[in-house]
Amino acid sequence: MEKELRLMKGNEAVAEAAIRAGTDGYFGYPITPQSEILEYLMEANPGETTGMVVLQAESEIAAINMVYGGAACGKKVMTSSSSPGISLKQEGISYIAGAELPCLIVNVVRAGPGLGAIQPAQSDYFQSVKGGGHGDYHLIVLAPSSVQEMADFVELGFELAFKYRNPVMMLSDGAIGQMMEKVYLSPQKERSSDSPLWATTGKPASRPRNFITSLDLDPYGQEVFNNKLQAKYAEIREKEVRYEEFLCEDAEYLLVAYGTSARVSQKAVQILRGEGIKVGLLRPITLFPFPTKRIYELAGKVKGMLSVEMSAGQMVEDVLLAVNGKVPVKHFGRLGGIVTTPEEVVENLKSKIIGG
Amino acid sequence: MTEEIIIAGFGGQGVLSMGKIMAYSGVMQDMEVSWMPSYGPEMRGGTANVIVILSSERISSPIIRHFDTAIILNQQSLDKFESSVKAGGVLIYDGNGITRHPERKDITIYRVDATEEAARMNSPKTFNMIVLGGFIKVKPVIKIENIIKGLKKSLPERYHNLIPMNEKALIRGEEIITEVQKA
Numbered sequence: 001m002e003k004e005l006r007l008m009k010g011n012e013a014v015a016e017a018a019i020r021a022g023t024d025g026y027f028g029y030p031i032t033p034q035s036e037i038l039e040y041l042m043e044a045n046p047g048e049t050t051g052m053v054v055l056q057a058e059s060e061i062a063a064i065n066m067v068y069g070g071a072a073c074g075k076k077v078m079t080s081s082s083s084p085g086i087s088l089k090q091e092g093i094s095y096i097a098g099a100e101l102p103c104l105i106v107n108v109v110r111a112g113p114g115l116g117a118i119q120p121a122q123s124d125y126f127q128s129v130k131g132g133g134h135g136d137y138h139l140i141v142l143a144p145s146s147v148q149e150m151a152d153f154v155e156l157g158f159e160l161a162f163k164y165r166n167p168v169m170m171l172s173d174g175a176i177g178q179m180m181e182k183v184y185l186s187p188q189k190e191r192s193s194d195s196p197l198w199a200t201t202g203k204p205a206s207r208p209r210n211f212i213t214s215l216d217l218d219p220y221g222q223e224v225f226n227n228k229l230q231a232k233y234a235e236i237r238e239k240e241v242r243y244e245e246f247l248c249e250d251a252e253y254l255l256v257a258y259g260t261s262a263r264v265s266q267k268a269v270q271i272l273r274g275e276g277i278k279v280g281l282l283r284p285i286t287l288f289p290f291p292t293k294r295i296y297e298l299a300g301k302v303k304g305m306l307s308v309e310m311s312a313g314q315m316v317e318d319v320l321l322a323v324n325g326k327v328p329v330k331h332f333g334r335l336g337g338i339v340t341t342p343e344e345v346v347e348n349l350k351s352k353i354i355g356g
Numbered sequence: 357m358t359e360e361i362i363i364a365g366f367g368g369q370g371v372l373s374m375g376k377i378m379a380y381s382g383v384m385q386d387m388e389v390s391w392m393p394s395y396g397p398e399m400r401g402g403t404a405n406v407i408v409i410l411s412s413e414r415i416s417s418p419i420i421r422h423f424d425t426a427i428i429l430n431q432q433s434l435d436k437f438e439s440s441v442k443a444g445g446v447l448i449y450d451g452n453g454i455t456r457h458p459e460r461k462d463i464t465i466y467r468v469d470a471t472e473e474a475a476r477m478n479s480p481k482t483f484n485m486i487v488l489g490g491f492i493k494v495k496p497v498i499k500i501e502n503i504i505k506g507l508k509k510s511l512p513e514r515y516h517n518l519i520p521m522n523e524k525a526l527i528r529g530e531e532i533i534t535e536v537q538k539a
Binding site: 005007032033118119174175178179180181182260263264266267270339341342343 | 376379380383388389390391392393395415416417418419420421510
């Protein structure tokens with residue numbers, strides 16, 4: 001069936017894509033700049049069409065634990081919030097990772113720390129990619145840079161979550177959440193009625209009991225489980241790296257940026273190319289797993305890299321690890337909810353890398 | 357073709373919806389579009405603004421600081437964005453409430469007194485459509501029939517009876533916009 005063209009905000013695209021992906025349940029709590037997700041779902045009222053549950057929980061913590069429960073039953077469930085709300089969810093996220101359950105968590109990032117500001121930021125990279133909650137775990141982290149990708153990554157997110165029995169984070173930001181662009185929406189999928197074999201939906205006589213837990217009182221048993229998780233993350237690192245390259249073939253300098261910063265950096269590449277400076281852009285689409293190998297390869301071809309992120313310098317640490325000292329790597333980004341401009345990226349590449 | 361526009365004014369003037377109508381019209385013409393609103397504290401009483409980009413190519417940054425056209429609907433916005441128009445670009449403003457008029461010499465300046473005209477037409481709500489009509493007169497990047505098509509698509513059917521009034525306002529805007537200064 002043909003895709004439907006709509007003009008939508010990123011937040012609305014997530015909500016509509018969730019209905020169309022055949023999601024079983026959404027549990028959320030309002031916070032700027034992502035409240036349109038819950039509002040759109042409430043208005044669309046998919047309970048009457050697909051049977052999808054849409055519920056405004058009493059808090060972010062309740063919402064993530066409803067996700068935990070729904071996921072334990074093998075259902076396609078999700079939640080969304082923005083930075084301070086995502087911090088509240090971290091205990092639940094760690095438990096879900098520890099219980100090896102699939103779910104989708106959308107973070108439309110705003111400036112922090114604390115309540116911060118309601119404008120766009122990318123300062124939750126460490127939280128999303130390096131843990132966030134306690135224990136040795138990883139989320140699969142998808143970074144959309146357009147309204148189209150906010151829609152597409154709902155389906156991709158669920159696919160990866162169920163493939164690896166692992167929570168998936170869609171790490172967006174206030175700019176992509178609030179902006180409108182054209183989006184091609186997939187046709188409505190039916191909600192699946194069959195549960196995965198591991199789901200706790202009542203024990204029939206035909207199989208042993210299913211357990212969903214994140215607790216093992218025997219440390220040797222817990223270590224076996226930790227090693228199993230690590231093996232899974234290794235497989236994800238091997239198979240699920242996604243990135244996009246823009247004019248990298250002949251590039252002498254490289255920008256590395258995701259989300260809104262990648263859009264801004266693309267314009268910076270165009271400006272610099274217009275001046276005859278050969279610059280390319282590598283846009284990580286998965287932040288975990290990170291495109292380490294590709295960045296290492298490119299480090300053999302370029303003279304230096306600038307990591308652009310609306311943070312004080314978080315992703316740059318992963319770029320530095322990937323480059324492993326081969327070429328200079330610097331960071332640039334505005335803070336506090338200020339979106340970096342293409343001109344600022346141009347200036348900083350020139351002063352920190354080309355002239356540096 | 358790429359047209360980078362900022363529309364800025366008071367909350368409640370229909371700044372965001374004018375941008376939305378532009379974006380819809382662009383979609384009707386098979387263009388790439390982006391609509392990036394200010395959603396910060398400024399929209400909670402005070403100024404509101406939106407950046408609209410219409411292009412025949414994939415749009416890179418939806419957030420920019422320099423514009424081909426600035427549509428300015430109050431004094432604060434004029435003070436804030438007059439300097440953001442690219443040299444040789446266009447500034448369109450409504451003279452209502454303006455005490456310090458635009459001063460740049462390197463841009464083309466148009467005036468569309470839409471507040472006054474909307475009051476005269478007895479339909480203050482069509483204010484933003486008069487401004488939009490002025491815009492398409494000087495920058496014919498979108499066609500009036502596509503604006504109407506966009507309205508039909510984006511408005512719920514119960515409001516379709518308002519479309520003829522909006523069309524009239526668009527045409528009136530085309531008629532009353534006047535050039536104040538050539539770059």
